Amino acid sequence: MGNAFNLGRVFGIQFRLHYTWFIIFILITTSLSWQLFPSSYPDWSLLLYWVIGIVTSLLFFASVVAHELAHSLVGRANGIPIKSITLFIFGGIAQMTKEAARPGAEFKMAAAGPACSLVIGGLFALLWLFTRGTIEPIAAMAYWLAYINVALAVFNLIPGFPLDGGRVFRSILWQLSGNYKRSTRIATRVGQGVGYLFILGGILIMFVLRDWLSGLWLAFIGWFLENAASASYRQAQWREALYGFTVSQAMTSDCPVVPPSTTVDQLVQEHILTSGHHSFLVADEGRLMGILTLHNIKTVSQQNWGVTQVKEVMTPVDRLKIAHPDQDALSILEQMDEASINQMPVVSESRVIGLIARDNLIRFLHIRSRLGV
Numbered sequence: 228m229g230n231a232f233n234l235g236r237v238f239g240i241q242f243r244l245h246y247t248w249f250i251i252f253i254l255i256t257t258s259l260s261w262q263l264f265p266s267s268y269p270d271w272s273l274l275l276y277w278v279i280g281i282v283t284s285l286l287f288f289a290s291v292v293a294h295e296l297a298h299s300l301v302g303r304a305n306g307i308p309i310k311s312i313t314l315f316i317f318g319g320i321a322q323m324t325k326e327a328a329r330p331g332a333e334f335k336m337a338a339a340g341p342a343c344s345l346v347i348g349g350l351f352a353l354l355w356l357f358t359r360g361t362i363e364p365i366a367a368m369a370y371w372l373a374y375i376n377v378a379l380a381v382f383n384l385i386p387g388f389p390l391d392g393g394r395v396f397r398s399i400l401w402q403l404s405g406n407y408k409r410s411t412r413i414a415t416r417v418g419q420g421v422g423y424l425f426i427l428g429g430i431l432i433m434f435v436l437r438d439w440l441s442g443l444w445l446a447f448i449g450w451f452l453e454n455a456a457s458a459s460y461r462q463a464q465w466r467e468a469l470y471g472f473t474v475s476q477a478m479t480s481d482c483p484v485v486p487p488s489t490t491v492d493q494l495v496q497e498h499i500l501t502s503g504h505h506s507f508l509v510a511d512e513g514r515l516m517g518i519l520t521l522h523n524i525k526t527v528s529q530q531n532w533g534v535t536q537v538k539e540v541m542t543p544v545d546r547l548k549i550a551h552p553d554q555d556a557l558s559i560l561e562q563m564d565e566a567s568i569n570q571m572p573v574v575s576e577s578r579v580i581g582l583i584a585r586d587n588l589i590r591f592l593h594i595r596s597r598l599g600v
């Protein structure tokens with residue numbers, strides 16, 4: 228997920244904040260300080276509305292962080308390392324470097340988040356019990372936080388993948404059937420179904436109850452869930468298909484290599500237009516210097532093609548991610564996803580031996596499935 232900035236590390240896990248998170252922060256703060264608190268507690272001062280509104284929003288944020296941290300720490304204790312967590316408009320996304328290997332581990336990890344939210348909700352409910360009638364602003368804040376944490380737990384327990392409830396559901400199916408692939412398929416289908424139900428519910432609320440904002444919001448969440456479920460399913464299929472293959476099996480070794488002094492014009496005339504290749508490795512006597520794609524070429528205006536050498540426009544090797552032939556192909560795909568790139572040069576003993584690219588991987592899997600091998 229792009230457009231996120233680093234917040235820092237907690238227990239060795241990198242927390243990142245996606246820009247959409249600010250939308251939800253502003254939305255919650257203004258609806259609390261502008262609407263909810265003034266209508267329930269008309270005698271507070273304007274300053275108090277905003278102070279309590281902002282503090283409540285920040286504590287809500289801390290609650291979401293605690294929820295994600297619960298997943299991560301339980302995951303790590305069960306052999307699922309978590310690299311980073313990105314907080315965005317709908318909550319948090321944990322970046323796992325691999326999926327759970329056993330249903331028990333997945334169950335514990337998935338259930339930990341909602342369990343944590345329920346505990347936090349309970350603690351705020353206690354705080355509300357002790358402060359109501361005495362410290363009204365604290366009680367008001369505690370009441371809302373108790374409610375929202377329980378709501379967060381309940382929402383996340385909806386059994387559609389990739390929500391926590393969907394992961395719990397998958398782990399139970401997986402435990403019962405022993406079939407990971409089928410369990411994932413069922414849980415993601417249910418996830419898509421839940422998404423469609425939300426969209427339908429949102430449309431009904433919009434047109435029947437004429438509550439446009441709530442309806443739109445619900446439909447938007449449904450759309451997001453449907454998308455996330457389909458994406459998870461595709462990803463699971465990829466994982467399944469690529470499992471066990473190394474980079475050297477899935478790479479292409481006939482990727483064209485050009486010397487660094489080739490001009491852009493030569494490259495276009497002699498390689499791109501005739502061979503149809505889109506990416507080129509730039510190497511000087513086998514030593515990789517960089518990679519060049521059509522994207523790089525488009526940064527040069529056409530009248531300068533004859534005088535521009537490829538080494539001036541290529542992405543230099545120190546900015547590239549490099550694959551090694553004996554790495555597994557799946558981890559390379561994950562690295563490409565993480566860095567939003569489409570190809571990585573394969574280097575062995577400091578010599579470039581090939582290229583592993585997303586479309587090669589697709590072709591590789593397609594051919595294998597057609598041949599049935």
Ligand SMILES: [Zn+2]
Pocket residue numbers: 294295298340341383391
């Ligand atoms: Zn969760």
